Amino acid sequence: MKDPAEMKKRCTRVAAILKTLAHPQRLFILCTLIRGEAAVGELQRECGASQSLISQHLTRMRREGIVQARRSGNFVRYRVADPKLSELIMNMERIFNE
């Protein structure tokens, strides 16, 4: 927790995660998903972005290990992959609500 080299490694790792969170629509999607699973179409409607763009956001977050997908018939439902990230998002909501 104090070794500078170790600290830098962590900063690099965490910065990569933050980079993925640092987009209005991706953050909105995550704020939605911490409340529970949602299908792409729902996210698309709530988010108000194009199908392609939402899908690209989700793909990026999937690759980054931030969300997980599961197919349910014709739909694909997403959830937050890591409880740590749910916790982080909830912290941010608490901190930034006025």
Place this chain on the structure above:
Amino acid sequence: MKDPAEMKKRCTRVAAILKTLAHPQRLFILCTLIRGEAAVGELQRECGASQSLISQHLTRMRREGIVQARRSGNFVRYRVADPKLSELIMNMERIFNE
């Protein structure tokens, strides 16, 4: 906390902050600064980046309201501007330490 339009506004605002945090060196600088003030030169040494680059990082964070500067003789000392951000960084350290 549930109105989608309000939620989007907040996501836009918070995403802008996260974008600024989402860089290994800037994050490292902030992790250092939550422990207390530091001069540019110290940050530069601990960070191992060029003088110009550190200064650019600090300028950006200053513009974003994330850090504050004060001159102390020949040096300029920086601190975290907003306790909310200190709290966020500390939360992230807790969450991502293993």
Place this chain on the structure above:
DNA sequence: TTCAAATATTATAATAATCTAATATACCTG
């Protein structure tokens, strides 16, 4: 006032992120 140290700014080349439009794939139903 001149010098040197500390910090800031500017210009710019290289790289990465973003969005749109078009196309592809997967699955269900008849």
Place this chain on the structure above:
DNA sequence: CAGGTATATTAGATTATTATAATATTTGAA
């Protein structure tokens, strides 16, 4: 299997971010 709905992928133009090098500013001290 044909058609439709849901989602994913790709290509490409546009814009933003990053890092380096060069230069400028500020300040204390001789």
